[in-house]
Amino acid sequence: MSAQPLPTLCLVRHGETAWTISGQHTGRSDIPLTEHGERSARQLESRLRESRFVQALTSPLQRARRTAELAGFADVAVSDPDLMEWDYGPYDGRRTAEIRVERPGWKLFADGCPGGETVDEVGTRADRVIGRVRACGGDVVVFAHRDILRVLIARWVGLTPRDGRCFDLAPASLSLLSYHHDLDTPIIRRLNDAGP
Numbered sequence: 707m708s709a710q711p712l713p714t715l716c717l718v719r720h721g722e723t724a725w726t727i728s729g730q731h732t733g734r735s736d737i738p739l740t741e742h743g744e745r746s747a748r749q750l751e752s753r754l755r756e757s758r759f760v761q762a763l764t765s766p767l768q769r770a771r772r773t774a775e776l777a778g779f780a781d782v783a784v785s786d787p788d789l790m791e792w793d794y795g796p797y798d799g800r801r802t803a804e805i806r807v808e809r810p811g812w813k814l815f816a817d818g819c820p821g822g823e824t825v826d827e828v829g830t831r832a833d834r835v836i837g838r839v840r841a842c843g844g845d846v847v848v849f850a851h852r853d854i855l856r857v858l859i860a861r862w863v864g865l866t867p868r869d870g871r872c873f874d875l876a877p878a879s880l881s882l883l884s885y886h887h888d889l890d891t892p893i894i895r896r897l898n899d900a901g902p
Contacts, residue, residue: 712885714895715839715862716757716847717855720765720773721747722877729801731814732851733794733822736767743769746878747776753880753901754778760844763835765789765851773878774849783849786838788831791851795822814853815871825857829867832858840889859883863892876900 721743725732739747754777762783764774767790774783797805797819805812818824835858839846848855856870862883875881875898882896 712889713840713843714845715883716754716759716845717858717875717881717883718750718754718773718777718847718849719852719855719875719877719879720769720849721745721776723769725799726877730799731794731797731801732769733791733798733819734767735798737769739769739772743877744772744776747773749901750777750878750880754847757845757847759847761839761842761846762849763789763839763846764849765791765854767791767851770849770851777849779847779849786835788834789848789850789854790831792828792853792857793819793822795819797822813871815868825867825870828854828857829861832861832867836861855881859894859897863894874898 721739723732723737723739723743725737762774762779763786764770764783766785766787770789774780815825832854852875855875856873857867859873859881860867860870879898879900880896881898884893884895885891886893
């Protein structure tokens with residue numbers, strides 16, 4: 707008798723936006739995908755077509771929802787507010803270099819955002835998502851944003867939320883989280899695969 711395959715969590719970062727290009731922190735600002743972002747999202751459909759997901763979750767922000775739609779999940783993706791991007795507070799829409807003029811040495815994962823969220827608050831949201839995903843008992847796909855996904859990756863493998871700083875995710879990239887031998891050994895199977 708063969709063992710059941712271990713479940714996989716597929717993470718999809720939304721496609722490109724104007725602020726992705728300009729390097730602005732894009733938290734709760736609800737901005738659309740660029741034309742290139744829409745094309746990249748459509749290309750995800752062929753990359754995800756063979757997978758059999760028991761659930762699809764998406765951030766309620768339009769850049770993630772639209773990516774899910776264009777990737778073929780319009781009718782099945784469930785909005786999950788815990789997948790919203792980090793609340794950057796007044797730093798939303800600003801570049802790191804601009805913030806550091808006022809606050810020298812500022813680092814998102816170390817310092818958080820005044821009037822926004824701390825890294826631990828983002829970690830709490832990521833933990834709730836992981837709990838729901840693990841309760842599904844099958845493969846799940848998530849459409850969300852760079853920094854919440856970085857924290858989610860760290861938490862999946864038992865690292866602190868702050869350790870999310872060690873990962874980077876390109877627009878429209880796929881990452882796969884799963885397990886090694888059993889459900890007690892969570893692993894990162896693939897990271898930041900921007901594909902062809």
